[in-house]
Amino acid sequence: MNVSRRWLEGFLRRDLDTADTARRLVMLGAGVDAVEALNPGLDRIVVGYVESVRPHPNADRLRLCLVHDGAEGMRNVVCGAPNVTAGKKYPFARIGVTIPGGITLERRKIRGESSEGMLCSARELGLGQDHDGILELDTDAAPGTPLLEVLPVSDDRFVLDVTPNRPDLLGHKGVARELAASLGVPYRLPEIPGATGSGLASLRRVHEVTTQVDGVTVGTEDVAGCARFTGVVVRGVKVGPSPAWLARRLEAVGARSINNVVDATNWVMLELNHPMHAYDLAKVRGHTVVARRARAGEKVTTLDGVERTLTADMTVIADWGGAVGVGGVMGAANTEVSEATTDLLLECAWFEPARIRRTRRALGLSTDASYRFERGVDLWGLAEAQRRCVELILATAGGQVTDAVDVWPEPTNPPRIFLRVPRVAQVLGAELSVAQIEKYLVALGCTVLNKPDDSRLAVDVPGWRPDLVEEIDLIEELARLHGYDTFPIDLRPFRVGQVTESALDQAITRVRAGMVGQGLYEANSLPLGPAEGEDAVKLLNPLSAEEAYLRQSVLAGLVRAVEVNWSRQVRDVRLFEVGTVFRNAAEGGRPGEASHLAAVLTGARAPAHWTTGGKGDDFDMWDLESLFRAAVALANPSAKVQVDAAGWLALSPEGRKVGHARRLELALPAWAAPVFGLELEVAGAVPSPVRYQPLPSTPAAWRDVNLLLGPATTAEAVITAMRAAGGELLEGVGVQSEFRSEALGAERRAVQFRLTFRAPDRTVRDEEVDDLMGRILGAVEQSLDAKLRTS
Amino acid sequence: MPDTAELEARLAALQAEVGPLATLGEKDLEAAEVRLLGRKQGALTEILKQLPGLPPEGKRAIGAEANRVKQALEAAVAARREALVAEARAAEARAQDRTMPGRDRWTGAVHPTTAVMEEIVGIFNGLGFARATGPEVETEWFNFRALNFPADHPAMDMHDTLYLDLPERRRGDDRRANRSSGVGDHERRGVPDRRVRPEGRYLMRTHTSPVQVRVLLHNPPPVRVVIPGWVYRKDTFDASHAPVFAQIEGLAVDEGISFVDLKATLAHFARAFFGSKTAVRFRPSFFPFTEPSAEMDVSCGVCGGSGCPACKGSGWMEILGAGMVHPHVLANCGVDPERYTGFAFGMGPQRIAMNRHGIHDIRLFYEGDMRFLGQFAGGVTP
CATH class of the missing domain: 3.30.56.10 (Phenylalanyl-tRNA Synthetase; Chain B, domain 1)
Incomplete structure (x- = not known):
């Protein structure tokens, strides 16, 4: 606005x-x-009086003027305007003044004659497009008077x-x-220049649905959509350009001046928030202008020249021949006021807000009128709007009011609200006196009707405030007028609630911290994309076809981020995200939601450094394995990690797949490194606290053993067999190295294990360990395709 | 028999060797140490070997003198050795280019949005607000109706909604979904829902406020919760709008909570988050689910309130919307609005992060560009 x-x-x-x-x-x-x-920039322009005009000796189109600008003496001014006339007043810019276009006037010679200032056109002052001549001022003001005192245009x-x-x-x-x-001051309607009032003391109130106004049937046959319809007939108007003050005022608020009649209706809308419409009575068919329900499929060409098809949920204004406007939204071209119009029907009606909202949405046609009706105009203010509009039209277009009616089949009053004074303090935390409350409410236009006792006030709210319907609405008004800043800032004791943070939210916080500890950056990707699976959740009204579904994996978004980084020549990417994924429930209804952790790794395992020639290793599967185990421990501690064909899986205790980790097969730029990714459901479980293990107080002994493993023998199987055979003294088994060569055969490999032995209460003896190693090796060689490698 | 005088002379000669030690290089120092102090054939050892043959007085005198000389020699050798090490280090340092880059390691970082969210949650934790969250798929009832949004009202224009392509929710649906789907319902968020109401269409929540409703439905006052989460609007992705963005909401409901508590709590938050000198101002505003409604501005962190381009010359930055919980909302959640009052507030952590870091395009938050995220690696981590 x-x-x-x-x-x-x-x-x-x-x-x-x-x-x-x-x-x-x-x-x-x-x-x-x-x-x-x-x-802006008009404050140094003054009224200039042209004393005399004579031809320029060296130019046919130029004239030499003597201008009186209030200062002593006369200014010589060369002027090219055809309309400059001696004895008249014009805006004058002295030497040194900068006019709105940005030009600063200097003393200069024009074709040999010196010029000491400029007489200005409307365009040069930014007051319009008229460039035909200088702006003639119709004023008694003395030369030198600031222009803004004469033309209130700033x-x-x-x-x-x-x-x-x-x-x-x-x-x-x-x-x-x-x-x-x-x-704390009064306000009332501004005076209209040259107006002598509307002559409309009141409109003839009719409680029927339709009536006659100067021979025209008006009213509302759709009381639900159009509760009240006022009509005024003005005959003998002369449609033409609006006076400058009116046009300028409309322009000041960004409205375009059209003609004196349309401008009057716009003025009333901008002043009183009542959209109005003027019909050319000569174009109205069958002497009828009535609001009614539209017929399904009924067509109307609105003022913007678009033919629109209506539904039965809409209200139209119709004459005998059909719709002449979509009620509360836009008039039709067929009854538009033109230069030839002499007789007018002025409509000021009230349309139901929700109906208008549905109508303008269905038509895709939002107008100044629909915007206002949708928010609610003053049902009780229609007569004032009519009077104001008539006053303007009579003052600017002439004519005479012949009849005025107010069709209001079911009149109502604005609501009455009871306000309890103690409730004000309960909500606002500060006491307002009854006198203060009354003062504020009256300033809003309320009537504080009676006071049965001081703790309860009956308040009649004004029609222009449809938002005031109950007590709390009045309390907000009191706070507003009292000033939000006047309430103290006083932190007081409070009671805490019983809600505690959920296990899932705690887990998400832990997961984030853990992934940051792994050296990853957190990303946020859009949870919208193409369908990822059969049970993807589809949006009804997506922004685009590429974003028509809710995501089912968080990893997909991170893969897109990897590609974004590649496109920007960034090779090393380490990202994680914790986000929500969605899937349709098999039985229908509310889609399922789950929190997932995803992570991607690609590129250098550590930042390159000059001490190693700027070279280093890239992330590989084993980095992924370690990250996945760490992720499972953080996000889903009860899950077990298992090897699968492509990488690793995490399975819940019930055997449900809750996560996976694998190398991602992407179309890589030649310089990019392999990409590894994982995705894991975050379980809302509180992990059991870590149990402290007493630190060993005895020394350990180590043995390395190099085994030649057959194709089907896994490290896990070897370690399991070693642990079984090693008993309590075998503290741990680690993998030291793996060696493959053609000499060993294509499918065989040599793996070196390191076994750690320790007794909790004494130092283990070498002979004891050697003896145990013998038994362990025997067990491994017997149960698995594994041989001690001797060379 | 050894000659005491001769031994004294030899000791004196050894004493004279102390001084020159301070000028020896590393190799010479080592040789001198062996020559003078060597355990087997060192000069001092040779003298001491003679001690048993001396008369008792000579033994005492020579022994004491030999000990003194030994200490002096040892101290001189140690001092020289230390000096040589220091000299070597200094030489090494002179030879090194200390402007060469050090060996970095990858460090992780939370997203700048998370950092702001966690900081905000932390401040409200300190004010007795517990974190609560809820589902991102909602129904019209939770997202709009329960929050006092009238149907066909312009207030809906502020919430351009993404709806799901699913049939309207049937009564009792929630319970069935809870029981049979296992994941994804608010049950997993710790807020069970067993009521039956006219739910309407499924949609992506347009704000975190439906979580207020869920919390109030299942927790009798006093309630104090802070609600971070992602919300959805049908907004085209541009520099200042994202179709999915972060929000943080808060709710306090109890007997005796007033507008004064709202102002005091949020002013405290502003000082805790933006600095103790931060000024706040509250302006009237409109939200369907609060009344009176307010917006809180904080003094511009860039210019301190005198006006600058960051605050468009006003000296203030709009930070959050707030208000007293509308009595209809309390009633819709089964809370007696005559007995209980409350306040709620909501803010956009991404906008706050953008202000804080001078980021002018919200899309940067969603790209996952390592060079962008890496700039916050020294920031606040949860």
């Missing part, structure tokens, strides 16, 4: 400081997105961000009312 400072000044009958006004509006809840100075535009609950702020009157309450 664009608001003009001058318009507000008209309501408040006082000058407003722009910055102070913006601050007050912000603190009252009307966000000010911007304050724009309109027509203004400030406040661009307000009006919240959807405050339709009253979509009109200048509503904004003025807020400022009046803040400043």
Whole structure:
């Protein structure tokens, strides 16, 4: 909503400081997105009086003027405008003045004659496109008077961000009312230049659905969609351009001047938040303008020239021949006011907000009118709007009101709300006196009706505040007008609740910290993408076909991140993410959600360093294995890691697959390294605390043994066999190295194991260990395809 | 028989060797040490070997003198050796280019969004708020109706919603899904739901506020929770909008909670998060689920309040929306709004992170660019 400072000044009958006004509006809840100075740079332009005009001796099109600008003497001014006339006044820019276009005037000679300033056109001052001649001023002001005292064209535009609950702020009157309450001053409608009133003391109230107004049937046959319909007939108007003050004011708030009649209706909308519509009576068919339900499939060509197909849920305004407008949204071209129009029907009606919202959404047609009706205009303010509109039309287009009716089949009153004074303190934490409460409510336009006792007030709210429907709404108003900043900041004792952080949330925090400890960066990827599986959850209204499903794996997003890094020549990528995945439940209904951890590794295992010639190893499967085990321990500690064909799996105690880790087969750039990835469900389990193991107090003994393993013999099998044979003295078994060569045969390999022996209570003896090693080797060689390698 | 005088002379000669030790190189020092102090044939040892043959007085005198000379020699050798080591180190240092880069290791980092979220959660933990979370798939009832969004109301325009291509939820659906799907329902989030209500269509939650509803439905007041999570809007991805973004919400409900508590709690948070000198201001605003509703601004961290491009000259940064929980919301959650009052607030940790780090494009948060994420490797980790 664009608001003009001058318009507000008209309501408040006082000058407003722009910055102070913006601050007050912000603190009252009307966000000010911007304050724009309109027509800046005019403050040094003055009224100049042209004393005489004579031809330029050296140029046919130029003239020499003597200009009186209030200072002593006369200025010689060379002027090229055809309309410069002696004895008239024009805007004058002296030497040294910068005009709005950015030009600073200098003393110069034009074709041999010196010029000491400039008489300005409207365009040169940024006041319009008229460049035909200089701007003639119709004023009694003395030469030298600042132009802005003669032409009140400088203004400030406040661009307000009006919240959807405050339709009253979509009109200048509503904004003025807020400022009046803040400043503690009265407000009333600004005077219209040259207006003598509307002559409409009241509109003829009719409780039927339709009636006649000067021979035209008007009304509402759709009371649910259009509760009230006022119609005024004005005959004998002369449609033409609006006067400059009106056009300029509309331009100040970003509206385009069209003609005096349309401008009057727009003025009323911007001033009182009542959208109105003017019909050319001569074009109305069958002397009828009535609101009714649209027929399904009914067509109407709206003012924007688009033919629209209506549904039975919409309200139209119709004449005998069909729709002449979509009620509350946009009029139709067929009854549009034109230069030839002489007789008008002015409509000011009230349309049901939810209906308007559905209609404009269905038609894809949001207008200034629909925007306002959707938020709620003042059902009880239609007559004031009609009077204002008539006053403007009579003042700017002439004519005469012949009849005025107010069709309101089921009249109602604005709601009455009971306000309990103690409840105010309960919610706000500060006591307001009854006198303060009354003062604030009255400033909003409420009537505080009776006070059965001091703890309960009956409040009749004004029609322009459809957001005020119950007690809490009034309490917010009191807080607002009292000033949010006036309530103390006083941190008081509180009771804690019973909610505790869930095991899953705790697990996610642990997982994050653990993955950071592994040297990975956390990524956030979009959880939207293409379908990944049969049970992918589909969006009804996706942003794009590529983002039509909810993700089923977090890893897919990290793979995309790897590709982004590659595309930017980044080779080393180590990322993890904890995020939600979704799948449709087999039985329908609510889709399943689970938290997953995913990680990717590719590129250098450690940053390159010059001491090793800038070379180092890349991540391989064994880095992945270690990361996966660490991840399982953090995220899903009850799961078991198993080898599978492609890498590793994690299985829950019930045997359900809860994670996997593998090398990812991607289309790599030539310089990229292999990519490894893992994905794992995060279990919402509280891990049992670590049990401390007493530290050994006796020395250990070690033996290395090199075994030649057959193709089917795994390290895990060897270690298991060793442990079984080694008994209590065998503390641990590690793998030291693996060796393959052609000499060993294609499928055989030599693996060196290191066995650690320790007795908890004494030093183990060498002979004892040698003896045990013999037995261990015997058991391994007997049960597995494994031989001691001797060479 | 050894001659005491001669031994004295030899000892004196050894004493004279102490001084020159300070100028020897490493090899000469080692040779001198062997020559003078060697256990088997060192000069001192040779003298001591003679001791048994001396008369008792001579034995005492020569023994004492030999000990003194030995200590002096040993000290001189040790001092010289230390000096040589220091000299070698200094020479090494002179030869080294200490501007050559050190050996780095990969270090991890949480996402800057996580860092901000965890910091915020931590501050509210200290104010007695426990973390609560909820599902990202919601129904119209939880996301809108329970939160007092009227149907067909312009307030819905602020929440352009992504709906799921699923049939409307049937009554009692929640319970069935809980029992049979095993994962993914709010049961796993610790907030069971066994009620039956007109749920409406399935959608991606547009804010974290439905978790308020879930918490209130299942926990009698007092309630104090802080709710981080991801929310979805049908917004085109651009520099300032993402279709999925982070939010943090908070809720306090108890007897006697007022607007004063709201202001005090959030002002405390602002000082804890943005610094103790931070000024706050509260402006009226509108949210369907709170009334009175407010927005909180903090003094601009860049200019301190005097106005700069970062705050568009206003001196203030809009940080969060808040308000007293609307009585309808409490009633919808089975909480008596006459007895209990409460406040709620919500903010966008990504916007806060963008302000904090001077990031102008939210899309950077979603790319996983290592060079971007690596810049926060020294930041706050949870």
